Amino acid sequence: MIPADAANLTVEPLGKLAGNAHASCPIRLDGVRATTGQVLGGPRVVESAWPTLRLTGILECLNVSAMACGLAHAATLSASAFIRERHQFGEALTGFQSIQHAVVEMSTVATGMQLFLEHALRAHAAGTDATQAISMAKYFCSEQLQQVVEKAVRVMGGRAYFDFEPVSRFYREAPFCLFAVGTVEIQKMLIARMLGL
Numbered sequence: 556m557i558p559a560d561a562a563n564l565t566v567e568p569l570g571k572l573a574g575n576a577h578a579s580c581p582i583r584l585d586g587v588r589a590t591t592g593q594v595l596g597g598p599r600v601v602e603s604a605w606p607t608l609r610l611t612g613i614l615e616c617l618n619v620s621a622m623a624c625g626l627a628h629a630a631t632l633s634a635s636a637f638i639r640e641r642h643q644f645g646e647a648l649t650g651f652q653s654i655q656h657a658v659v660e661m662s663t664v665a666t667g668m669q670l671f672l673e674h675a676l677r678a679h680a681a682g683t684d685a686t687q688a689i690s691m692a693k694y695f696c697s698e699q700l701q702q703v704v705e706k707a708v709r710v711m712g713g714r715a716y717f718d719f720e721p722v723s724r725f726y727r728e729a730p731f732c733l734f735a736v737g738t739v740e741i742q743k744m745l746i747a748r749m750l751g752l
């Protein structure tokens with residue numbers, strides 16, 4: 556056990572662009588000595604840290620891809636509902652072909668993202684090495700999400716800028732997918748290796 560009075564614990568919550576459903580805090584412990592027996596998860600974790608990290612990384616890639624798909628579908632639904640309700644120049648926005656095209660593009664890309672994710676999930680569930688399919692899904696979904704949320708903001712005009720409009724939150728949450736569990740650039744590096752490049 557670590558004597559409580561021996562430790563000087565500092566927790567500093569950081570302000571964030573998004574992801575505010577939970578706090579992110581650097582935690583600093585000064586004056587603490589921990590033996591391997593005191594490591595969270597026990598001494599075995601010290602030896603098996605890398606394989607454990609690798610496995611959780613793979614599962615987290617699926618997690619982040621699913622988050623990207625959810626955000627893309629939600630942004631598409633919000634934009635679709637908005638263009639039915641909003642009228643300009645005497646007609647609903649659905650009457651403007653450029654607006655229709657934007658929503659068609661969003662819907663198509665969101666569907667493509669979901670199909671890619673399902674492909675990766677099936678490969679993982681089959682028990683074979685699904686690393687390449689999962690890395691590709693994470694890269695594809697993270698990158699495509701950015702254009703979907705941006706299109707939603709364009710389609711919804713000034714309304715998307717306000718906090719009460721869920722799309723403003725989707726727009727702020729989307730960049731997380733670009734770096735969580737390794738940045739897009741790192742994902743591409745891993746995929747290049749798997750392709751033997």
Ligand SMILES: Cc1cc2nc3c(=O)[nH]c(=O)nc-3n(C[C@H](O)[C@H](O)[C@H](O)COP(=O)(O)OP(=O)(O)OC[C@H]3O[C@@H](n4cnc5c(N)ncnc54)[C@H](O)[C@@H]3O)c2cc1C
Pocket residue numbers: 571574579615734735736737738739740741744
């Ligand atoms: C609030 C928050 C929560 C997070 N939660 C998690 C989590 O739960 N799980 C998780 O896995 N990650 C999580 N992350 C992501 C993780 O902490 C890092 O942000 C992520 O791994 C990227 O590392 P970095 O921020 O140090 O970027 P850096 O490594 O500093 O990268 C900066 C830029 O340089 C590029 N770069 C770096 N190295 C290379 C290279 N070798 N070749 C080409 N380009 C390169 C990157 O692609 C990027 O564009 C979280 C991040 C935040 C902010």
